[in-house]
Amino acid sequence: MNADRPESPQVLLRVENLSKEFxxxxxxxxxxxxxxxxxxxxxxxxxxxxxxxxEVNRGDALCVVGESGCGKSTLARVVMGLIKPSRGSIYYEGxxxxxxxxxxxxxxxxxxxxxxxxxYASLNPRMTVKQTLEEPMRFHxxxxxxxxxxxxxxEVMESVGVDPGWNQRFPHEFSGGQRQRISIARALxxxxxxxxxxxxxxxxxxxxxxxxxxxxxxxxxxxxxxYLFITHDLSVVQHFGTRVAVMYLGAxxxxxxxxxxxxxxxxxYTQALLSAIPRLDQSRPTHIKLLGEVxxxxxxxxxxYFHNRCQYATDRCRRExxxxxxxxxxxxxxxxxxxxxxxx
Amino acid sequence: xxxxxxxxxxxxxxxxxxxxxxxxxxxxxxxxxxMLSFCAPLIAPFDPYDPTQIDIMDSDxxxxxxxxxxxxxxxxxxxxxxxxxxxxxxxTRISIIIGLFAVLLQSLLGIALGLVAGYFGxxxxxxxxxxxxxxxxxxxxxxxxxxxxxxxxxxxxxxYNELAIFMLIxxxxxxxxxxxxxxxxxxxxAEKKKEYVDAVRVIGLHPRRIMFRHILPNTLSPILxxxxxxxxxxIMSEAALSFLGLGMPVNKPSLGSLINSGFEYILSGSWxxxxxxxxxxxxxxxxxxxxxxxxxxxxxxxxxxx
Numbered sequence: 217m218n219a220d221r222p223e224s225p226q227v228l229l230r231v232e233n234l235s236k237e238f239x240x241x242x243x244x245x246x247x248x249x250x251x252x253x254x255x256x257x258x259x260x261x262x263x264x265x266x267x268x269x270x271e272v273n274r275g276d277a278l279c280v281v282g283e284s285g286c287g288k289s290t291l292a293r294v295v296m297g298l299i300k301p302s303r304g305s306i307y308y309e310g311x312x313x314x315x316x317x318x319x320x321x322x323x324x325x326x327x328x329x330x331x332x333x334x335x336y337a338s339l340n341p342r343m344t345v346k347q348t349l350e351e352p353m354r355f356h357x358x359x360x361x362x363x364x365x366x367x368x369x370x371e372v373m374e375s376v377g378v379d380p381g382w383n384q385r386f387p388h389e390f391s392g393g394q395r396q397r398i399s400i401a402r403a404l405x406x407x408x409x410x411x412x413x414x415x416x417x418x419x420x421x422x423x424x425x426x427x428x429x430x431x432x433x434x435x436x437x438x439x440x441x442x443y444l445f446i447t448h449d450l451s452v453v454q455h456f457g458t459r460v461a462v463m464y465l466g467a468x469x470x471x472x473x474x475x476x477x478x479x480x481x482x483x484x485y486t487q488a489l490l491s492a493i494p495r496l497d498q499s500r501p502t503h504i505k506l507l508g509e510v511x512x513x514x515x516x517x518x519x520x521y522f523h524n525r526c527q528y529a530t531d532r533c534r535r536e537x538x539x540x541x542x543x544x545x546x547x548x549x550x551x552x553x554x555x556x557x558x559x560x
Numbered sequence: 561x562x563x564x565x566x567x568x569x570x571x572x573x574x575x576x577x578x579x580x581x582x583x584x585x586x587x588x589x590x591x592x593x594x595m596l597s598f599c600a601p602l603i604a605p606f607d608p609y610d611p612t613q614i615d616i617m618d619s620d621x622x623x624x625x626x627x628x629x630x631x632x633x634x635x636x637x638x639x640x641x642x643x644x645x646x647x648x649x650x651x652t653r654i655s656i657i658i659g660l661f662a663v664l665l666q667s668l669l670g671i672a673l674g675l676v677a678g679y680f681g682x683x684x685x686x687x688x689x690x691x692x693x694x695x696x697x698x699x700x701x702x703x704x705x706x707x708x709x710x711x712x713x714x715x716x717x718x719x720y721n722e723l724a725i726f727m728l729i730x731x732x733x734x735x736x737x738x739x740x741x742x743x744x745x746x747x748x749x750a751e752k753k754k755e756y757v758d759a760v761r762v763i764g765l766h767p768r769r770i771m772f773r774h775i776l777p778n779t780l781s782p783i784l785x786x787x788x789x790x791x792x793x794x795i796m797s798e799a800a801l802s803f804l805g806l807g808m809p810v811n812k813p814s815l816g817s818l819i820n821s822g823f824e825y826i827l828s829g830s831w832x833x834x835x836x837x838x839x840x841x842x843x844x845x846x847x848x849x850x851x852x853x854x855x856x857x858x859x860x861x862x863x864x865x866x
Contacts, residue, residue: 298758318764325764338755342777352763384563402759 227310228410228442229272229295234304235466236287236294237261240514263513264290266466266521267304269540272410277436277443279457279474281450281489283510287466288446289333292414295444296330297321308410326356329403331432333415335395339387345398346383349373352405368405375438376401376431393424397431404435412444417452429456450493454478459546462486465513465521468540472547482549482559484526520552528553576858583854586847593844597652604646605632609812616641620830636832638818639825640810647813648837652844654814658728659795663787665733666794670740671783675771677741678748689745692738700735700797707731708806721809728807732794743786747779781859788852792845799841815841 240260241247247257264287272278280288293299295306297314306314313324332338339348349369353360360368370380376397387395396416403411413432417425433456435441447453453460454474461471462485470483481487488504506525511517517524523533533552540548541555553559568574577583596603606613618641621630629636635644677688711727712720720727751757752775760770795815801807802816803823810821815837822833 293758296762298761322764325762328762330759330762332755332759334755338759340756340760340774340778343774351760351765355763355765386567399759406763 226273226275227271228274228276228308229270229444230307230310231268231270231291231295232305232307234265234268234270234291234294234306235263235302236265236290236299237263237302260514263516264466265294265301266516267537268463268466268468270461270468270471272442272444273459274409274442275440276458277433277445277456278459278461279445279447279453280461280463281447281453282463284448285510285513286463287513288448288463289414290466291463292330292412292444292446296328296412297324298330322356326406327408328410328412329406329408331396331399331403331411331413331416334419335392335399336419338399339395339402341387344384344386345373345378348387348398349383349402349405352402356406372401372404375435376404377427391424392420393428396420396424396428400428400431400435404439407439409440410442410444412446414446415448416445418447418449425452432456450490462489465510465516467521468548468550469522470547470549470551471540473545476544476547480544480547482543482547482554483551484528484553484559485522520550526553528558530558573858577854580854582850586850586854589843590847590851593652593840593847594656597649597656600646600649600653604643604649605634606643606646608642608647608650614641620825622830623832635836636830638821638833639830644832644836647818648815648840651808651813651815651818651837652840654725654808654812655795655798655816655841655844658725658732658798658814659791661729662732662736662794662798663790665729666736666790667740667783667787669734669737671744671776673737674741674744675748675776678745679752679767679771679775685745688741692741695735696738698735700732701800703735704728704731704797704801705804705806708801712806717809721811724808724812728798728801732797736790736793739786739790740783743782744779747782748775751775751778785852785856785859788848788855792848792852795841795848796845815844 238261240262241258244257247259249256249258251258266287268291270278280291282288290299294301294314301314304314305312308324308328313321316324343351346369349372350365353365353368369383373380373383378394378397378401382390387398390398396419400416416432417428420428429452432443436443445456457474459471460474460477462469462477462483464485470477470481470486477486478490481490484504488506491502491504508525511521511524517534519535520526520529520533520538523529526533530552536552538550538552538555540550543549543554549555551559577587601607608614618630618633618637619639621633621637622628623636623644624631624634626636633643633645635648637643638647673688673692677685708720708727708731748771757770757774760774765773798807798814799816799819802814803820805820808814808817810817813821818837819834819841822830822835822837826834
């Protein structure tokens, strides 16, 4: 399993069977319980990500969508190495990176960068823009000259649309949109090829959202970037993504090219999700109403995680976890009903 | 540099300082006391450390406004014939030096351990915090009394008198580190969840650099607040130890040992030997504490009153 396996060159990042659990009961005393007169040790955990397998091709903008709490952000953090995965592995250009020691990870730190959700927390309030921007560059190129560094900062600040003359200012002197631009600039400083963006526009004003989104798309074209874009906003996905992966309760339901997924959603959850997009041209809404609540990730349902809210659920769905199957041109669906041909 | 000065001039900190009379007066009194005590060799009429300037015949002279007062000694003299004013100025200097250096030592220890405990968490955190709990369950004075008394008994009074100032700084400094460690740890726990810390982790920076360059500057305001209060506490601890005879020796008195030396004579009528240093100590500690309180209010954004 540990062996680096050769990969088709267009696959930049592959995530295999990735799971992440957060223990709720960390101490031994919290784990001990009395059950039927006996002392048992039970460990409870939040199962945030459950066996996600995912490929990101070079040049793709893969959007991961899902409700809040479905493990999108955890997936992003695990991919970036901010949290260690509980199980599974992550490959970058065919090399396994999730078990690398810190020093060996540094080469990948240059290639992978992250943009965060909250522009008010993602910049150090005590550092000027210049200090924030030059830190990653200095760290990864210790012998860069002062002129080169200044030049690079000016270039990156201009490309994200922030006046380079403002580089002596502190984050609190900027608006949310400007801060997010500076965050993007920080990620671009080391010339990465892969960027994980964790809901980068959801904390912004609607008017600013489009600007920042266009900025990200421009950067993708100019710098040949690959994105893993976490969002819950389906209109953003349609505008931005080349591929979409739909998550429910920490597992992938469906992944496909954007136009395939929006044109022909296969998984019942995706269908329900897409039917919830408000449309102007429909006189009568055709919402698929899901019953009940999202189950808690502490006690996951057996079998398919979606079975208790799915109108197509059968006994098999209650027992057996579905594996993703290929149903078209790189269109993966994890659903027994689709596999058995009960849907369409 | 000018930019930082500009920021300071425009800051809410300075704005609110200029509008708070208590803060201005406290700050002014503190600055005057510090200046006077550190200029003591220049302005004091006598040098209390120089035995040739002390005459035993001058002992127990009351302040100048009393009937037997001597115009040479404005605040009177103590039992050894030292000028009270000069001795107090020198003593204040010693008290402030001990307070500052003890707090410096406390903060170095406490900030480093608090950062490590907060940032790494887990076992290191539990270990360091239990250590802090144990340390806090002994009162500072008790630890100091035991250590100083053992030192005095085993190395003799003469060596002790020479090293007293270092011993006091060490003892008070080491005994109070948990105050800093706990405060710093609490702020670190809050800061390290913020995304800018994740952002520098993604860059790949070493944890040491993340802790000192990124997290520490953002925990400075609580550190600043407890530092002022701790200086006052350290000065008081030193005074208490000196009062108990475990502090500065008689020939190099701090405010506490002056109070102590006069205490024997207070009932025989020489009230000034104890009263003046005690008043000075109270004023010194009070202005530092008032400043600390004011700073805590200003630096806590939840407490904006006006």
